[in-house]
Amino acid sequence: MLMRRTQSDVATDVVIVGSGASGSVAAARLAAAGFEVACLEQGDWTGPADYMSDRPEAELAWVERWSPDPNVRRRPADYPLTGEADVSPVMYNGVGGGLVQWAAMWQPLLASDFRVRTLDGVADDWPISWSDLAAPYVQVARDMSVSGLGGDPALPELDPYPNPPIPIGRIGLAAARGMDRLGWHWWPGANAIASRRHGSLQACQRRGTCMMGCPENAKATPSLTHWPSALAAGARLVTGARVVEIPLDERGRARGVVYRDRDGVERLQKAQVVILAANAVGTARLLLSSASARFPDGLANSSGLVGRRLMQHPYRTVTAVCEEPLESWQGPWGQSIYSLEFAETDSGRDFVRGTKWMVMPHGGPMFAVAEYQEAHRDEGFDAVWGTAFHRATAEVFGHAFTWGIQAEDLPEDDNRVVLDPEVCDSSGMPAARIEYRVSENTHKMLDFNVARAVEAAEAAGAVSTFVRDVWPTGIGHVLGTTRMGDDPQRSVVDRWCRAHDVANLYVIDGGVFVTGGSANPTATIMANALRVADHMIETRASQEVGA
Amino acid sequence: MSDSGPTPPQRATFALLADILVAEGLGMPAASTVGVAAGLLDRCLEAAPVLAEPLRALLDEAAADDPDAFVQGLSEHRPDDFAVLSTTVVGAYFLSDDVRRLIGYPGQQPSPLSIAAEPEYLEMLERVHDRHPGYRECP
Ligand SMILES: Cc1cc2nc3c(=O)[nH]c(=O)nc-3n(C[C@H](O)[C@H](O)[C@H](O)COP(=O)(O)OP(=O)(O)OC[C@H]3O[C@@H](n4cnc5c(N)ncnc54)[C@H](O)[C@@H]3O)c2cc1C
Ligand code: SF4
Numbered sequence: 001m002l003m004r005r006t007q008s009d010v011a012t013d014v015v016i017v018g019s020g021a022s023g024s025v026a027a028a029r030l031a032a033a034g035f036e037v038a039c040l041e042q043g044d045w046t047g048p049a050d051y052m053s054d055r056p057e058a059e060l061a062w063v064e065r066w067s068p069d070p071n072v073r074r075r076p077a078d079y080p081l082t083g084e085a086d087v088s089p090v091m092y093n094g095v096g097g098g099l100v101q102w103a104a105m106w107q108p109l110l111a112s113d114f115r116v117r118t119l120d121g122v123a124d125d126w127p128i129s130w131s132d133l134a135a136p137y138v139q140v141a142r143d144m145s146v147s148g149l150g151g152d153p154a155l156p157e158l159d160p161y162p163n164p165p166i167p168i169g170r171i172g173l174a175a176a177r178g179m180d181r182l183g184w185h186w187w188p189g190a191n192a193i194a195s196r197r198h199g200s201l202q203a204c205q206r207r208g209t210c211m212m213g214c215p216e217n218a219k220a221t222p223s224l225t226h227w228p229s230a231l232a233a234g235a236r237l238v239t240g241a242r243v244v245e246i247p248l249d250e251r252g253r254a255r256g257v258v259y260r261d262r263d264g265v266e267r268l269q270k271a272q273v274v275i276l277a278a279n280a281v282g283t284a285r286l287l288l289s290s291a292s293a294r295f296p297d298g299l300a301n302s303s304g305l306v307g308r309r310l311m312q313h314p315y316r317t318v319t320a321v322c323e324e325p326l327e328s329w330q331g332p333w334g335q336s337i338y339s340l341e342f343a344e345t346d347s348g349r350d351f352v353r354g355t356k357w358m359v360m361p362h363g364g365p366m367f368a369v370a371e372y373q374e375a376h377r378d379e380g381f382d383a384v385w386g387t388a389f390h391r392a393t394a395e396v397f398g399h400a401f402t403w404g405i406q407a408e409d410l411p412e413d414d415n416r417v418v419l420d421p422e423v424c425d426s427s428g429m430p431a432a433r434i435e436y437r438v439s440e441n442t443h444k445m446l447d448f449n450v451a452r453a454v455e456a457a458e459a460a461g462a463v464s465t466f467v468r469d470v471w472p473t474g475i476g477h478v479l480g481t482t483r484m485g486d487d488p489q490r491s492v493v494d495r496w497c498r499a500h501d502v503a504n505l506y507v508i509d510g511g512v513f514v515t516g517g518s519a520n521p522t523a524t525i526m527a528n529a530l531r532v533a534d535h536m537i538e539t540r541a542s543q544e545v546g547a
Numbered sequence: 548m549s550d551s552g553p554t555p556p557q558r559a560t561f562a563l564l565a566d567i568l569v570a571e572g573l574g575m576p577a578a579s580t581v582g583v584a585a586g587l588l589d590r591c592l593e594a595a596p597v598l599a600e601p602l603r604a605l606l607d608e609a610a611a612d613d614p615d616a617f618v619q620g621l622s623e624h625r626p627d628d629f630a631v632l633s634t635t636v637v638g639a640y641f642l643s644d645d646v647r648r649l650i651g652y653p654g655q656q657p658s659p660l661s662i663a664a665e666p667e668y669l670e671m672l673e674r675v676h677d678r679h680p681g682y683r684e685c686p
Contacts, residue, residue, distance in 0.1 A: 059638070
């Protein structure tokens, strides 16, 4: 590999590492406010030519090209994830980050999520509260053309979503009837999928292959919602640029970032301020790789918490098989309805905190049958293959809906990202080694919720149900490895997401979460990135900068 | 057939193994009957090239063995190899137009949604609203 270092003498105001959910929000906001912004992204643009969703082979694309697992895709942009974790992270590395592939479920955190220590005596409180995110939640929902219904009594009131909810379909109606019979909470799902033409998005056509790219441009993704305005405002987005180090000046300020371009040439992008938006795995990897004499344990790591407290929302599913036809292949592949019935702590249970449930379609026949087979794996070959294969298809395909149950896993120091001592990525940077165990609290929480979801399925009229154990690959939610807080000894960044140790270094991705809640995290990641960008704009005159 | 595609003997073996996984019955055709070992196999491997090499190696290995015993052995002791074989068989099978028609699957077709009609669930939703204690207040 060629390793000549070249340097751009022109320092940009801000360099952002990562062009995904948080990076795109900051780039658009800061560029619009007149900042000179450069964003470095290790991956490439993904566009309609890459989408498989409108081809019969769409489900097969999930096996490799559109696998959410970087260890399966193995493109140059995908750094390896090593280690023996109970749940191994998934992610997408390219312009838009995880939002190229996401299911677009849009869910603000609960008010109580910010006060877990005070209310339930576990983990830690956030240094900010729900009300600090209220206005940014509304703004990012508009920018993302979210379709949903306000007024859910389980959440504080926000301004209405910009688009009416997507019809919940037969699957949602069946599931809602079950919840109605039991007297449990449910609500039509909010999704960053346009139910009508809105902003840069077209109306959803219900193909149901959203996670292999939306061929209709109906699903919000930064290349549609944020990058066009950021680039028009002068932001520069460099693709194929893997940031490998954050060098410091003699005062301990970040000078910018060192990256390797596609040809392996090492370059320095100078900047007055560095913003990390590389997700909770990528940012931890970069900070740990940027160890120096001043920061021998990794940059901004005087607390020792960089990489620790990784949270991933361990996930189980209960599939309800009904007699009536449910057209369960119809999209979107977001959330039809959700439930927060078991989201809060109940002192009568043997675990703390809770879950979010959501109903989803099953996709095409390949996915539907695979889900069935996975759940029946222990029953032996003849239960799922041979002629039983057809029984499974007839039973489940078009007649099933799935309750997905995501658990709030509490932050634990030993669940973490470290540098792999041997394996490197295509740029020679150490791979991220994941150490993650599902805790007893989470197992108890999931067991309890699975039993309730089976009841909910039966109340919905299911003739049979099947249950899957904790998914060994994650659901794309990586949080907590650079937590925010007021105490520099117990947190990596402050309430404005600025590193306690380095005055011109910010982290704005999901790593800053103090606890994970049970909500899908992106609404909060984007709202928080907007909150931080606005603060940077307000305080730009007093911002300390690198030499 | 492309140069890198499975050879005729490999396809013949694939057909045998595929019929063990997806047999004829319950009104549905066996995998080989719908052509999983022919064009559908090529489409499948083109969409998921990662399967091609390990599949061909498995088919060469299987040629010398009893097909039933081979498939059972993979299923019991070699989960990764079994996944290669079964994913290819199932993937190719569900690409078949005949199979799609028989299971009533139109494909991931566009189907415009209607937001104009009043949702059927409003009464149920009112009940959610009425019975919910409200969100947990926080300091
Ligand atoms: C299959 C899937 C489904 C999902 N569904 C949902 C959902 O329905 N709802 C929801 O709320 N969330 C969902 N998520 C999660 C969502 O995608 C993430 O929460 C979100 O993208 C995280 O935003 P981020 O800014 O932290 O990082 P990301 O969006 O992951 O962006 C990080 C970017 O940084 C780049 N990068 C990393 N390291 C470097 C480096 N060293 N140099 C240069 N670039 C670098 C990466 O290539 C990537 O593009 C899903 C995720 C996946 C994978
Ligand atoms: S269901 Fe809607 S959002 Fe999903 S791929 Fe189809 S058109 Fe796009």
